[in-house]
Amino acid sequence: MRLLFVLAALACFGVPAFAQGASLTGSESTAEPKALYEAHCQKCHGPAGAPSAAMKRLLPELPALSPAFLANRSDSAIVAVLKNGKGKNMKPFGDRLTEAQMQALAKYIRNLAP
Numbered sequence: 553m554r555l556l557f558v559l560a561a562l563a564c565f566g567v568p569a570f571a572q573g574a575s576l577t578g579s580e581s582t583a584e585p586k587a588l589y590e591a592h593c594q595k596c597h598g599p600a601g602a603p604s605a606a607m608k609r610l611l612p613e614l615p616a617l618s619p620a621f622l623a624n625r626s627d628s629a630i631v632a633v634l635k636n637g638k639g640k641n642m643k644p645f646g647d648r649l650t651e652a653q654m655q656a657l658a659k660y661i662r663n664l665a666p
């Protein structure tokens with residue numbers, strides 16, 4: 553019964569998310585940082601860059617990606633975090649995103665206003 557539920561949940565959420573992620577790794581997708589953000593970042597950082605209270609309880613170190621927070625971080629420093637990860641819970645994305653996609657994301661998150 554439990555397994556059925558898991559499979560149903562995967563069919564609803566997992567597979568489309570995976571398919572979307574896979575289709576976004578092509579080089580033509582660099583114009584889609586919003587879609588990349590929604591596919592890879594939003595579940596922790598929240599739709600507007602501010603983590604939900606529930607997510608904050610789970611991962612207390614989660615920063616709000618506000619302009620003030622990002623102001624003293626260069627694009628290349630952000631790309632380095634995306635590539636290599638940071639701490640225990642910000643996982644590396646270097647194997648899933650291209651350099652150009654990470655650059656586009658670094659710029660995109662500066663426009664979030666949590």
Ligand code: HEC
Nearest residue numbers: 592593596611613614615630633638639640641642645657
């Ligand atoms: C599994 C949850 C999770 C996901 C998914 C995630 N992050 Fe994070 N992120 C974190 C946590 C936790 C931290 C805080 C890391 C620390 O300081 O220990 C963080 C930190 C950051 C920081 C700040 C790094 C710094 O210089 O201190 C940036 C920028 C960031 N994330 C961007 C992103 C982007 C863009 C994505 C999508 C590609 C993403 N994150 C996906 C959890 C996540």
